[in-house]
Amino acid sequence: MDVKIVDVALKAKVSPTTVSRVLNNNPLVKSKTREKVLRVIEELQYVPNAAAKNLRQQRTMTIGIIVPDVRVSYYTDLVKGIQTKAYAEKYKIVICDTNNDRVIESEYLKLLSDRSVDGMILVASMLTNSEVQEIVDRGYAVGVIGRSIQNSKVLNVHTDNVKSAKEAVNHLIEQGHRDIAFLSGYPNAMDSYDRLEGYIKALKEHEIPFNPSYVESGNFNETGGYEAMLRLWDKGLKFTAVFSANDEMALGVYRACKERGISIPRDLAVVGVDNDRVSQYLSPTLSTVNQPKFQMGFTLAEKLINRLNDEEIEQERVTVLESELIVRHSSVKA
Amino acid sequence: MDVKIVDVALKAKVSPTTVSRVLNNNPLVKSKTREKVLRVIEELQYVPNAAAKNLRQQRTMTIGIIVPDVRVSYYTDLVKGIQTKAYAEKYKIVICDTNNDRVIESEYLKLLSDRSVDGMILVASMLTNSEVQEIVDRGYAVGVIGRSIQNSKVLNVHTDNVKSAKEAVNHLIEQGHRDIAFLSGYPNAMDSYDRLEGYIKALKEHEIPFNPSYVESGNFNETGGYEAMLRLWDKGLKFTAVFSANDEMALGVYRACKERGISIPRDLAVVGVDNDRVSQYLSPTLSTVNQPKFQMGFTLAEKLINRLNDEEIEQERVTVLESELIVRHSSVKA
DNA sequence: TTGTATGCGTTATCAC
DNA sequence: GTGATAACGCATACAA
Numbered sequence: 001m002d003v004k005i006v007d008v009a010l011k012a013k014v015s016p017t018t019v020s021r022v023l024n025n026n027p028l029v030k031s032k033t034r035e036k037v038l039r040v041i042e043e044l045q046y047v048p049n050a051a052a053k054n055l056r057q058q059r060t061m062t063i064g065i066i067v068p069d070v071r072v073s074y075y076t077d078l079v080k081g082i083q084t085k086a087y088a089e090k091y092k093i094v095i096c097d098t099n100n101d102r103v104i105e106s107e108y109l110k111l112l113s114d115r116s117v118d119g120m121i122l123v124a125s126m127l128t129n130s131e132v133q134e135i136v137d138r139g140y141a142v143g144v145i146g147r148s149i150q151n152s153k154v155l156n157v158h159t160d161n162v163k164s165a166k167e168a169v170n171h172l173i174e175q176g177h178r179d180i181a182f183l184s185g186y187p188n189a190m191d192s193y194d195r196l197e198g199y200i201k202a203l204k205e206h207e208i209p210f211n212p213s214y215v216e217s218g219n220f221n222e223t224g225g226y227e228a229m230l231r232l233w234d235k236g237l238k239f240t241a242v243f244s245a246n247d248e249m250a251l252g253v254y255r256a257c258k259e260r261g262i263s264i265p266r267d268l269a270v271v272g273v274d275n276d277r278v279s280q281y282l283s284p285t286l287s288t289v290n291q292p293k294f295q296m297g298f299t300l301a302e303k304l305i306n307r308l309n310d311e312e313i314e315q316e317r318v319t320v321l322e323s324e325l326i327v328r329h330s331s332v333k334a
Numbered sequence: 335m336d337v338k339i340v341d342v343a344l345k346a347k348v349s350p351t352t353v354s355r356v357l358n359n360n361p362l363v364k365s366k367t368r369e370k371v372l373r374v375i376e377e378l379q380y381v382p383n384a385a386a387k388n389l390r391q392q393r394t395m396t397i398g399i400i401v402p403d404v405r406v407s408y409y410t411d412l413v414k415g416i417q418t419k420a421y422a423e424k425y426k427i428v429i430c431d432t433n434n435d436r437v438i439e440s441e442y443l444k445l446l447s448d449r450s451v452d453g454m455i456l457v458a459s460m461l462t463n464s465e466v467q468e469i470v471d472r473g474y475a476v477g478v479i480g481r482s483i484q485n486s487k488v489l490n491v492h493t494d495n496v497k498s499a500k501e502a503v504n505h506l507i508e509q510g511h512r513d514i515a516f517l518s519g520y521p522n523a524m525d526s527y528d529r530l531e532g533y534i535k536a537l538k539e540h541e542i543p544f545n546p547s548y549v550e551s552g553n554f555n556e557t558g559g560y561e562a563m564l565r566l567w568d569k570g571l572k573f574t575a576v577f578s579a580n581d582e583m584a585l586g587v588y589r590a591c592k593e594r595g596i597s598i599p600r601d602l603a604v605v606g607v608d609n610d611r612v613s614q615y616l617s618p619t620l621s622t623v624n625q626p627k628f629q630m631g632f633t634l635a636e637k638l639i640n641r642l643n644d645e646e647i648e649q650e651r652v653t654v655l656e657s658e659l660i661v662r663h664s665s666v667k668a
Numbered sequence: 669t670t671g672t673a674t675g676c677g678t679t680a681t682c683a684c
Numbered sequence: 685g686t687g688a689t690a691a692c693g694c695a696t697a698c699a700a
Contacts, residue, residue, distance in 0.1 A: 058335070071414060281588075
């Protein structure tokens with residue numbers, strides 16, 4: 001089988017312990033010995049066995065990430081941020097794609113709770129609080145993005161969704177709109193909830209009555225956004241603008257409009273959230289609230305790793321990053 | 335620490351061996367014993383330790399995937415296919431994003447060669463043949479997408495790139511174009527090479543002389559495509575159509591055209607490859623060669639897993655799947 | 669500065 | 685049907 005530490009030890013005429021010390025940069029080793037060992041390691045192409053190391057050290061230097069769908073650029077931008085930090089800190093990442101399925105998500109959680117990861121990052125998770133709680137209780141470091149959690153240990157990074165949603169809706173109102181629909185995401189997603197709150201606040205401030213009929217859920221995905229639009233129209237509602245809780249659903253809005261011959265922004269103004277990569281390629285380009293996705297992932301990974309390295313760093317459990325409205329063509333009449 | 339197999343054994347008044355048998359569905363166990371053990375496992379919320387299991391069994395039920403950039407939908411569609419099959423077969427996946435950097439890719443390869451995975455899938459790899467060879471020699475099952483490899487053991491899935499490139503260029507010629515530029519990807523990528531070949535063949539068949547000046551490399555990414563276009567124009571070349579070896583680079587073409595006030599398809603016809611998700615949202619919509627990305631990933635994972643389960647299944651080392659030209663608006667004048 | 673002995677938690681082998 | 689024991693490959697406590 002593979003070459004192992006004793007093979008190196010024998011050839012270098014030292015003990016396995018010494019080889020281990022060299023591998024782990026223990027400064028006690030005499031530099032001459034170190035060189036000799038390193039030479040043999042090179043010669044034999046020795047690579048330490050991960051399973052043995054993990055078992056012995058009770059840690060795997062691996063972070064698990066559970067995301068709804070790796071094809072959605074919002075999630076992959078987060079992943080990219082996470083993995084950039086993880087890589088810099090010598091951590092590996094395991095990615096689990098739940099396909100937007102809460103059952104699969106539960107199974108993955110179980111799968112990861114076999115100590116194959118040291119910590120987990122749950123993105124837009126649909127798990128129950130008690131499921132998350134249990135993982136924390138088992139001693140895993142946990143971070144979440146896109147959901148709230150009542151646990152005082154779970155790390156979290158988000159933007160001020162209430163504020164940015166308010167800004168987005170204010171922008172629409174300033175463009176002269178008063179009948180504004182809202183497409184929400186998963187009901188239990190914090191992001192979704194907060195954006196609804198911002199939407200309502202903006203209306204209130206302009207003394208526009210809030211009508212719940214104008215709110216439809218699109219589950220954060222393209223198809224959901226498409227179907228939500230059809231439902232809104234089928235109710236016979238009149239509205240001249242729509243605020244979509246994310247850009248993915250806005251894609252569905254575009255599709256629905258195309259089918260029904262409705263012109264954006266002439267007949268319908270659209271604003272999304274995320275600044276998804278696609279949004280700049282749409283026609284018209286989509287006005288949206290930029291989320292610092294890479295930075296969010298990076299920051300959360302940083303905190304998680306700090307905790308794993310149990311450095312006694314004073315760090316906030318929750319980080320709030322800045323988002324900003326990007327006005328493009330979908331919300332401004334020519 | 336965690337509850338372990340002996341804790342279960344003690345509480346269930348059996349030996350660890352029996353617990354292990356229950357966990358691994360060994361039929362020898364008396365059903366009454368099995369039930370008792372399962373009850374205790376449930377009570378104690380026991381989850382077997384992965385590292386110990388991996389060490390003992392010399393396998394991890396994990397597949398490593400190395401991709402250039404998880405933000406690119408071509409790659410994530412492949413990943414989705416791989417992970418769907420892997421998940422069904424109880425395999426986990428580790429994803430490594432090289433950020434299009436061959437040095438990082440090498441490091442990841444090293445990282446994964448610590449037996450933390452049983453097999454690897456390399457996507458659009460920039461590794462040398464000998465690097466790949468070494469991994470194979472170490473006993474890892476290896477599959478590749480988007481590169482050729484001289485090794486008789488490496489699994490591969492691809493489409494007929496020569497044929498589909500020829501089709502795409504024929505389509506442009508049929509639209510009346512004779513001066514057609516070609517944007518290639520990485521020089522050593524098989525996909526890139528084959529698409530160039532198809533491009534040349536199509537020209538030859540229509541007795542259009544092949545001029546190497548019309549070929550520029552864009553390294554398969556948006557920026558590369560953009561810069562390649564500028565280089566082509568700066569050479570003072572005249573051409574009315576461009577065939578881009580993938581859709582990502584076509585995005586760069588769109589950007590360059592926008593900047594220079596060149597209208598697609600009126601002044602320049604464009605055809606890409608991949609049927610990237612973005613391509614249908616572009617304006618004009620992008621004509622492209624559809625690649626069955628999900629199926630490619632799925633199929634490769636299937637073969638890899640067959641090999642890992644060392645079933646003596648007779649299977650082809652190389653699979654060729656069908657691709658098809660999708661004509662949209664970027665290549666047809668109104 | 670280096671080496672010896674032990675154990676991490678599981679499963680495979682063999683005996684009962 | 686079930687159990688005792690060894691071994692997977694490494695890092696650590698302790699000894700020298």
